[in-house]
Amino acid sequence: MNLLDDSAVRDRLAAVPEWRREGDEIRRTITAADFPAAIRIVDEIAVEAEKLNHHPDIDIRWRTLHLVLSTHDAGGLTELDFTLAARIDEIAAGA
Numbered sequence: 001m002n003l004l005d006d007s008a009v010r011d012r013l014a015a016v017p018e019w020r021r022e023g024d025e026i027r028r029t030i031t032a033a034d035f036p037a038a039i040r041i042v043d044e045i046a047v048e049a050e051k052l053n054h055h056p057d058i059d060i061r062w063r064t065l066h067l068v069l070s071t072h073d074a075g076g077l078t079e080l081d082f083t084l085a086a087r088i089d090e091i092a093a094g095a
């Protein structure tokens, strides 16, 4: 999987406006209704991540989820990060 250059990252970020670039990562926060709802979201994300074999860093703080995506094997941002970001957005929207 090839690293995306800055213009490609900007293009792809436009499709996932909840996400922000921070160096070699993209980040977003999801606020769930309560703690069990937050864990259910994490569970749904885990299923999608496993399908892609691409896994976010997830910081769970009560009902707030802090998600970080980067392609560790490539040392930066690749298409996989944006594919998973879009799936996470669908999960968050449906929660």
Ligand SMILES: C[C@H](O)[C@H](O)[C@H]1CNC2=NC(N)=NC(=O)C2=N1
Pocket (backbone or CB within 6 Å): 053, 054, 055, 056, 069, 070, 071, 072, 073, 074
């Ligand atoms: C061996 C396994 O396929 C790799 O370690 C996968 C697993 N999940 C991953 N997740 C992320 N975010 N980046 C990776 O480079 C990555 N690599």
